[in-house]
Amino acid sequence: MTKSQLMIEVVTPFFLFFFCFPSSNVxxxxxxxxxxxxxxxxxxxxxxKDGRAQVSMTITDSQExxxxxxxxxxxxDEQEKVKETDGDxxxxxxxxxxxxxxxxxxxxxxxxxxDDDRWLYLPALDLxxxxxxxxxxxxxxxxxxxxxxxxxxxxxxxxxxxxEVTDTFYVLKNTPKEPDSVEFSSFTMWIHKxxxxxxxxxxxxxxxxxxxxxxxxxxxMIQGFPTVTKxxxxxxxxxxxxxxxxxxxxxxxxxxxxxxxxxxxxxxxxNYLK
Amino acid sequence: MGMLFSFxxxxxxxxxxxxxxxxxxxxxxxxxxxxxxxxxxxxxLERKEPAQNFQPPAFAQHSILTGxxxxxxxxxxxxxxxxxxxxxxxxxxxxxxxxxLRSLLLKVTSDFIYDPVFDHHSIRLEKGEGFIDxxxxxxxxxxxxxxxIKLGRQILTWGTGDMLFLNDLFPKDWKSFFIGRxxxxxxxxxxxxxxxxxxxxxxxxxxxxxxxxxxxFIEGKRISYWNSSLGRRAGRDINVxxxxxxxxxxxxxxxxxxxxxxxxxxxxxxxYYGFWKSPAGLxxxxxxxxxxxxxxxxxxxxxxxxxxxxxxEFSYYLSQDDESGRNPFIxxxxxxxxxxxxxxxxxxxxxxxQYYLEYMLDYQTYVHNLPxxxxxxxxxxxxxxxxxxxxxxxxxxxxxxxxxxxxSDQDTYLRPLIHYKINDxxxxxxxxxxxxxxxxxxFFGQFEKNSNLYAGLRYGF
Numbered sequence: 091m092t093k094s095q096l097m098i099e100v101v102t103p104f105f106l107f108f109f110c111f112p113s114s115n116v117x118x119x120x121x122x123x124x125x126x127x128x129x130x131x132x133x134x135x136x137x138x139k140d141g142r143a144q145v146s147m148t149i150t151d152s153q154e155x156x157x158x159x160x161x162x163x164x165x166x167d168e169q170e171k172v173k174e175t176d177g178d179x180x181x182x183x184x185x186x187x188x189x190x191x192x193x194x195x196x197x198x199x200x201x202x203x204x205d206d207d208r209w210l211y212l213p214a215l216d217l218x219x220x221x222x223x224x225x226x227x228x229x230x231x232x233x234x235x236x237x238x239x240x241x242x243x244x245x246x247x248x249x250x251x252x253x254e255v256t257d258t259f260y261v262l263k264n265t266p267k268e269p270d271s272v273e274f275s276s277f278t279m280w281i282h283k284x285x286x287x288x289x290x291x292x293x294x295x296x297x298x299x300x301x302x303x304x305x306x307x308x309x310x311m312i313q314g315f316p317t318v319t320k321x322x323x324x325x326x327x328x329x330x331x332x333x334x335x336x337x338x339x340x341x342x343x344x345x346x347x348x349x350x351x352x353x354x355x356x357x358x359x360x361n362y363l364k
Numbered sequence: 365m366g367m368l369f370s371f372x373x374x375x376x377x378x379x380x381x382x383x384x385x386x387x388x389x390x391x392x393x394x395x396x397x398x399x400x401x402x403x404x405x406x407x408x409l410e411r412k413e414p415a416q417n418f419q420p421p422a423f424a425q426h427s428i429l430t431g432x433x434x435x436x437x438x439x440x441x442x443x444x445x446x447x448x449x450x451x452x453x454x455x456x457x458x459x460x461x462x463x464x465l466r467s468l469l470l471k472v473t474s475d476f477i478y479d480p481v482f483d484h485h486s487i488r489l490e491k492g493e494g495f496i497d498x499x500x501x502x503x504x505x506x507x508x509x510x511x512x513i514k515l516g517r518q519i520l521t522w523g524t525g526d527m528l529f530l531n532d533l534f535p536k537d538w539k540s541f542f543i544g545r546x547x548x549x550x551x552x553x554x555x556x557x558x559x560x561x562x563x564x565x566x567x568x569x570x571x572x573x574x575x576x577x578x579x580x581f582i583e584g585k586r587i588s589y590w591n592s593s594l595g596r597r598a599g600r601d602i603n604v605x606x607x608x609x610x611x612x613x614x615x616x617x618x619x620x621x622x623x624x625x626x627x628x629x630x631x632x633x634x635x636y637y638g639f640w641k642s643p644a645g646l647x648x649x650x651x652x653x654x655x656x657x658x659x660x661x662x663x664x665x666x667x668x669x670x671x672x673x674x675x676x677e678f679s680y681y682l683s684q685d686d687e688s689g690r691n692p693f694i695x696x697x698x699x700x701x702x703x704x705x706x707x708x709x710x711x712x713x714x715x716x717x718q719y720y721l722e723y724m725l726d727y728q729t730y731v732h733n734l735p736x737x738x739x740x741x742x743x744x745x746x747x748x749x750x751x752x753x754x755x756x757x758x759x760x761x762x763x764x765x766x767x768x769x770x771x772s773d774q775d776t777y778l779r780p781l782i783h784y785k786i787n788d789x790x791x792x793x794x795x796x797x798x799x800x801x802x803x804x805x806x807f808f809g810q811f812e813k814n815s816n817l818y819a820g821l822r823y824g825f
Contacts, residue, residue, distance in 0.1 A: 091683045102523070126400075131818060142499045142695065144504060149758070152756070154424075155787070157787065157788050158788055169694075187788070188785075188788040188789070188824065189430060189431075189432065189788070189789060189824030189825055190785070190791060192430055194389075194822075199628065200388070200401050204668075204669065207628045207668070214548040215521055215550070215551055216519045216520055216521040216551070217521045218521075220630070220666055220667075220673045220675075220729035221673075222671075222672040222673040222706050222707050222708050222714065223708045224671050224708060225708055225710075225711055227711070229712075229759055230714060230759060231759070233758075256400070258403065259400065259528075261400075265794075278399070279401060281404070282402055282407060284407075284676075285407065287407075289401050289403065289404060289407075290399070290400075290401035292399060300572055305401060305404075306404045307404050307405065308404050308406050309404050309405070309406035310404040310406050310407075316407075316813055319406075320404075320405075332760075348562065351564050351625065352623075352625070353560065353567065355511065357506075357512055360464070360469075
């Protein structure tokens with residue numbers, strides 16, 4: 091068989107078959123559910139080696155009364171020596187508003203294999219408090235976002251399945267492996283196919299009713315990373331909602347590891363917080 | 365604003381038609397279609413965002429003035445023959461400013477107080493008397509990468525105890541603590557220089573105080589106390605008279621802490637050279653209280669334990685002016701030990717427990733040398749503390765109780781507190797300081813007549 095014969099009679103039909111008649115995930119270009127979940131998790135919490143964002147939160151209760159929070163968050167990923175997968179992280183949250191939390195610092199060493207280490211620094215007392223907490227479903231600073239929404243939920247805590255794939259979204263259903271440890275029965279995510287940003291997440295309570303709804307309201311490309319700069323978490327049950335807006339977002343600032351230590355709880359790293 | 369991300373909608377529907385895709389269960393199919401979101405601004409070119417007024421405020425302004433205004437009052441719950449009925453009545457304005465001057469940070473925090481209940485004093489900045497209480501006035505600089513220097517008036521805290529102090533030999537304000545001022549006022553400022561060396565192996569902090577900063581201790585002006593010479597409680601009638609150690613550089617203090625974080629476990633070793641912070645002796649001739657020499661050594665560890673945080677701390681107090689224990693007028697050396705545990709038992713509900721033991725060294729010598737008729741102190745003093753904190757109403761309401769209980773002294777001190785954040789500026793709190801004891805001369809029992817309730821309203825800016 092000549093080379094051109096091989097191309098025409100074997101190779102081309104081979105390719106045509108697989109492109110025109112998509113049948114299996116591998117060859118159609120569709121990703122498996124685990125790959126989608128990993129990519130989404132990476133985009134949500136691990137973009138760049140580190141990052142900084144100024145965050146403004148507006149908490150509105152069911153009577154339209156508003157409270158605000160203003161803080162700067164620094165994040166640094168710990169590079170695992172064995173493989174470059176999304177692992178441990180350190181977070182430094184410097185509060186600015188409201189007045190009673192001004193200059194307080196909340197620091198987390200997030201671990202994949204064990205509970206996080208957390209500290210709270212109270213400047214008026216020069217006190218470095220160690221915070222005990224195994225409950226990640228507690229409200230973050232009184233907002234409708236939970237601690238786990240901000241720091242990230244481990245992907246192996248839920249089983250994931252694809253409900254639907256539309257033109258724009260992967261629609262995933264996530265069910266907790268330990269239902270007693272959480273307040274939801276499942277949550278559904280609409281993940282944007284191109285950027286892997288979760289655009290909407292609905293948490294269903296134990297009765298299957300909508301409890302909280304997260305929506306990404308605005309996305310910007312910052313240093314090549316698609317970033318949600320405005321989002322909202324609505325609590326359908328209470329009628330309250332929290333609007334979160336990010337400003338001055340920057341990635342790969344080369345944050346030194348020693349920022350995430352006691353030294354800088356007492357002495358805020360002004361250069362990086364600007 | 366960043367670049368808008370453009371993306372092509374191909375309209376291909378191959379994905380949903382591929383074989384093997386699970387069909388949606390009954391009812392859910394309709395739900396998910398109805399719930400499908402719109403693409404946000406930035407991902408959908410056709411959607412234009414309306415003009416925004418919102419700009420996140422700039423963080424690094426060169427001069428920022430913050431603070432609060434507060435009104436606070438308290439009343440005694442029992443009759444105290446030696447004190448007024450009102451335990452507290454003041455309005456306070458705290459102003460804090462920070463200024464960056466090149467690589468230096470200057471910080472000043474000052475309280476301006478109007479106290480119509482108590483006698484006015486001329487301003488004494490070191491004791492915090494008068495209508496100005498200067499809380500902080502210092503500069504902070506890092507001349508080298510691994511070196512931080514903080515010079516001037518500053519609040520300092522270290523150690524792992526919760527309202528119990530072993531290796532924290534920085535001045536405390538017991539007056540404010542017992543009469544219901546904000547917890548911030550438990551710590552009195554130090555006029556000192558703190559130098560910190562930070563390396564990958566370990567960190568060292570050294571605090572040099574050129575002139576002794578004692579505790580703001582109970583002298584009887586607001587709070588009655590047990591006067592051992594008189595054998596009864598005393599207050600405004602007899603204030604504690606002290607011999608002050610106030611020679612610059614001669615009566616100085618040095619405190620050190622060597623610390624390191626090992627995989628989430630905070631380890632530290634401490635040392636102190638100076639004086640007992642509250643009066644711990646008596647001049648037998650003049651009957652004035654004195655602050656004898658003191659040297660301490662200690663260590664601590666804090667980290668994850670079971671589902672919560674555990675801590676362990678101990679300290680050896682060497683009473684240098686009475687090392688043998690023979691002098692009945694000066695406190696003996698002692699050992700202080702602490703073990704604690706805190707855990708979040710349920711959502712927004714945290715409980716902490718501590719066991720503290722103070723034991724006197726050279727006890728037999730002490731007993732042997734006790735003047736006739738003097739009450740013999742216990743060799744061991746045990747204290748157990750509880751802290752219960754509950755957050756409600758989106759974490760705007762805090763209910764808390766801190767309790768000290770001494771099974772050996774048979775006395776107790778309760779600190780209940782309710783704090784409510786009305787909005788971003790206003791907050792209100794009410795609480796109590798309840799003392800009870802079987803005897804009139806034990807550490808908490810002596811303050812029984814000072815039990816009080818207080819309330820405060822604050823506007824923060």
